[in-house]
Structures are given as C-alpha cells and as structure tokens.
Amino acid sequence: xxxxxxxxxxxxxxxxxxxxxxxxxxxxxxxxxxxxxxxxxxxxxxxxxxxxxxxxxxxxxxxxxxxxxxxxxxxxxxxxxxxxxxxxxxxxxxxxxxxxxxxxxxxxxxxxxxxxxxxxxxxxxxxxxxxxxxxxxxxxxxxxxxxxxxxxxxxxxxxx
Numbered sequence: 712x713x714x715x716x717x718x719x720x721x722x723x724x725x726x727x728x729x730x731x732x733x734x735x736x737x738x739x740x741x742x743x744x745x746x747x748x749x750x751x752x753x754x755x756x757x758x759x760x761x762x763x764x765x766x767x768x769x770x771x772x773x774x775x776x777x778x779x780x781x782x783x784x785x786x787x788x789x790x791x792x793x794x795x796x797x798x799x800x801x802x803x804x805x806x807x808x809x810x811x812x813x814x815x816x817x818x819x820x821x822x823x824x825x826x827x828x829x830x831x832x833x834x835x836x837x838x839x840x841x842x843x844x845x846x847x848x849x850x851x852x853x854x855x856x857x858x859x860x861x862x863x864x865x866x867x868x869x870x871x
Contacts (some may be wrong), residue, residue: 717780719791728800729859738796738831739833740830740834741755743829743830743833744758744829744830746825747798747825747826747829748803748820750822751798751819751822752790752796753793753798755798756781756789757789757792758788758826759779760775760786760789760793760799761793761798761799761815761819761822761823762776762781762823762826762827763778763779764799764813764814764815764819764825765815765820765823765827768811768813768815769804769813769814770812771804771811771812772786772790772811772813773788773808775813777864778833780860780863780864788857790813793819797812797816797818797856798815798816798818798819798822799813799815799816800813800814800815801813801814802814804813855856
C-alpha cells in the first residue's frame with residue numbers, strides 16, 4: 712500500500728485519500744470478522760451477499776447485483792456456491808414464478824447476526840474514540856458517500 716504524504720504545499724487528491732481511507736476501513740472490518748467467515752468457510756464476497764440477504768430477505772439476483780455493485784452472473788455464481796453449502800435457498804417469487812427470490816437458511820441467519828454485530832461493535836468502538844465533531848462530520852458525509860458508491864457502481868456497468 713502506498714501512503715501519499717500530506718504536506719501544506721501539495722495536499723493529496725481527494726480520490727487518492729478516499730481510496731486509502733476506504734481500503735483501511737474495509738481491511739479493519741474484514742479483520743474483525745475473519746474468524747466468523749472462516750468458521751462458516753465463506754469468502755468475503757459470499758459474506759457480503761449473505762449480509763445483504765439478512766437485510767433484504769427475498770431479494771432477486773438482479774437486485775442483489777445492483778445493490779452490491781457487481782455483475783449479475785457473479786451473484787449467480789455466489790448463489791450456486793452458497794446454495795450448495797446450505798446457506799441460502801431459492802424460492803419462486805409469488806408475483807412472478809419465473810423469478811427466484813433468495814433467502815437465508817436459519818444457520819446463515821444466525822451467522823449474519825453474529826457478523827453484523829461484530830462489524831457494528833467494531834465501528835461503534837472506533838466512532839466512540841472520535842470527537843463529537845468528527846462523528847458529526849462523518850454523519851454529514853453519509854449522503855455524499857452513498858452517492859459516490861452508486862456512481863462507482865454505475866461506472867462499473869458502463870463499457871470501458
């Protein structure tokens with residue numbers, strides 16, 4: 712990892728700073744949940760889909776792909792792997808029987824709760840160590856961060 716030095720004469724570009732900070736946050740959260748992922752024997756990508764299904768039970772593959780910002784065929788591959796592992800089920804959408812809805816099995820639901828709690832606890836402890844001004848700044852930045860994540864997802868869909 713390259714750390715860009717910060718000097719008064721040459722402040723880092725926003726993109727470089729964000730990439731570094733977001734990577735560090737992601738690594739910290741993955742480190743805090745590694746034991747749980749290893750216990751269930753799932754990859755980081757699989758755990759992201761499991762956590763999404765915990766938040767949005769019954770979501771369709773296409774909608775999961777849009778939410779995660781990855782290709783539908785990648786989600787389909789994850790679904791096959793997690794189905795084989797007995798962690799998710801597919802059932803027909805009551806409004807359109809041609810479409811499958813995705814749901815967690817009870818074992819996966821318990822795991823998602825455990826991992827979600829570990830992630831939230833780690834973030835809460837880190838946030839508690841910050842000043843009130845820093846927490847307010849992060850809260851204020853949330854709408855822009857969400858728009859940035861959507862813009863990144865859209866840019867991945869566009870032909871390069």
